[in-house]
Amino acid sequence: MSYRALYRVWRPQRFEDLVGQEHVTKTLMNALREQHLSHAYLFHGPRGTGKTSAAKILAKAVNCEHGPAPEPCNECEACRRITEGAIMDVVEIDAASNRGVDEIRDLRDKVKFAPTEVRYKVYIIDEVHMLTTEAFNALLKTLEEPPPHVIFILATTEPHKLPPTIISRCQRFSFRRFSFEQIVSRMKFICESMGIPYENGALLAIARAADGGMRDALSLLDQVLAFSGERLDEQAVIQVTGAAPKEIMFRILKDLEQENPASALKRLEEAIASGMEPEKLIQDLIHTCRDMLLYLTAPDLDEISYFAADPHASDLAKRLGSDRISEMMDQLIHYQQQIKWVAHPRILLEMAFVRLSARRKKQELAEVPAVEKLEQRMKQLEAMLERLKNAPPEPVPKGNRESGKGADAGEKSRSQAASVPLGGNWAEQLSDASFAQIKKVWPELLHRVKKEKITVHAWLINGDPVAATRDTVILAFKSKIHREAIEKESNRELIETILSQMTGTAYRLKPVMLADWKAMKAHVKNAPEGEQASALEVPQDEDVVRKAIALFGEDVVKIIK
Structure with missing residues (x-):
């Protein structure tokens, strides 16, 4: 007798042998026990998870001479011949090669005939999602109301490609991937039953390569045994699967951890020279990081x-x-997605190694702009603090100090004091050169502010620069709301930073009301020559008086001259 593949020799013949799919086998066994059989079943799930095996076991269970029974006996003639595929009433159809409407019409014509050898006609349609739309339409009516002696079992790996009208006429059973432990346990059982010595590392490597498919695991086990003879070792699995040895993976990751790209690239060259593909290498690196x-x-x-x-x-x-490993996995997965689209995968993998090993340098480069920005901001704050120390107090209009209107006069005095643009001899501090520079860069400033924060730009366009000193820009607003918005610390700092970058001077903003600015200019212009200085200068004790009035009230404070 010719040699048979392991996955065929060890195909489950009873529901209890179908490990890992207990949610399916228990439901089917209960239905057989209670004689609650459906006319159509849909088995779907990943490849190698037992869909076709379950369909054959179900076909034997309904046609067993001692049944229908929860388990086939596998001893009667019907069970044995169904296992051998020798009964014409149990028909397996490959929908990938018989996908046309003519094949389904032929099936529909034969369905009405009664079975000749067993109890039920069972049609197992594998890869049913490959049928054409016309073939599905031809199958639809028969699938909905078949003769009582017919059972349809549809198997597919892609149930989303089936029409909803087909799915709704079937009982659905979802087959799951086998767990890592289930695959290893099954291979141990097979090796021990066949008397084959094995290494645990070899079984783990096969289970990892199988990716949840039992048939894939048994096919790979068969291939490794053919390669290595009568012993199953891990080195043979690595050579057959083309995987990288764990030692190479750990050395590459160690080089990347030590930020040594030269050594990592050298090991990459050695691995590729030994026949390893870049796609397989990056996949093994991801699996090693995952482990x-x-x-x-x-x-x-x-x-x-x-x-x-x-x-x-x-x-x-x-x-x-864990953080560094997660970061490396993110980057490796990104490059794995890109590697299938490039003409030279090795170049992409080399670039990945260089970037993964330059993490510390990248962090240092990223920190430099932040440090420079912080230093620049500290210099601006120091300059502002120095100006505040040396600046004289803001002037208080004389009329407010001499008016005797109690709390209302105090409020008016505070309001006017807040609107004064500069303290001391502000008229003498004005600089035509600074103002000309501000007017020149103002359109570009508005453009940059709009790019940084459009809401600040919306407030700023309502103000106009009306004067400037060597370190201060006076903005006049018609609306109090716009002025208050620009006075907010975050908004004002944004404008001052951009203005300082454009002019090279640490300017500060002084938002004022346009009416107050015009009043101040008119007051200075109309004052007699000898009084202009007194109108522009306010003694320091005037500020103390104003603060005392604001704190205690006009009625309490008495000014003695």
Whole structure:
């Protein structure tokens, strides 16, 4: 007898052998026990999870000479012949190659005939999503109301491609991927049953490569046994699958952790020279990072048990830390998505290694602009503080000081004091050169403020620069709301920063009301020559008097001259 593949030899023949799909097998066994059979079933799930095996077991269970029973006996003639595929009433159809409407019409014509050898006609349609739209339409009516002696079992890996009218006429069963432990346990059972010595590392490597598919795991096990002879070791699995040895992965990650791109690129060259593909290498790097992350967060998992036995691997995981490993995984996954679209995958992988090993330098470069910005801001604050120390008090209009209107006069005095643009001899401080510079850069300033924060620009365009000193710009507003918005610290600092960058001078803004500005200019212009200085200058004790009136009230404070 010719050799048979392991996945065929060890195909489950009973529901209890179908491990990992208990939610499916228990429902089907209860339905068989209570004789609640449906006319159509839909089995869907990833490849190699037991859909076709479950369909054949169900076909045997309904046609068993001792049934329908929860489990086929696998001893009667019907069970044995269905297992061998020798009964014409159990029909397997590959929808990938029989997807046209003519094949489905032929099936529909044969359905009405009664079975000749067993109890039920069972049609197993594999990869049913490959049928054409016309074929689905031809199948629809038969699937909805088939003869009582017919059972349809549809199997697919892509149920979303089936029309809703087909899905609604079937009982749906979702097959899940096998867990890592289930695949390893099944392969251990097979190796022990066949008397094959094995290494646990080899079984773990096969289970990782199978990615949840039992058939993939058994096919790979069959291939490794053919390569290595009568012993299953991890090195043979690595050579057959084309995976990188763990030692190479750990050395590359160690080089990246130590920010040594030269060594990492050298190991990359060695790996590619040994026949490894860049796509496979980056995939193995991602899996290794994933194992290290699991080791740090859930060290008891069987899948990563080799970390505990390898002190170098565990030390590397602890040195990197979960944050750094997560960051490396993010970047490697990004490059894995890009690598399939480039003509030279090796170049992309080399670029990834260089960038992953330059993390500290990148952080230092990112910190430099922040430090420079902070130093510039500190200089501006120091200059502003020095100006505040040396600036004389703001002038108080004389009429407010001499009016005897109590609290109302005090409020008026405070309001007018707030509107005065500068203290001391402000008229003498005005600079035509500074004002000309401000007027020149003002349109560009508005443009930059709009790019930084459009709401500040909306307030600022309602004010006009009316004068400037060597370090102050006076803005006049018609609306009090606009002036107050610009006076807010965050808004004013934004404008002052941009203005300082454009002019090279640490200017500060002084928002005022346009009416107050005109009144101040007129007051100075109309004063006699000998009184203009007194109108512009206010003794320092005037400020003390004003503050006392504001604090205690006009009735309490008595001014003695």
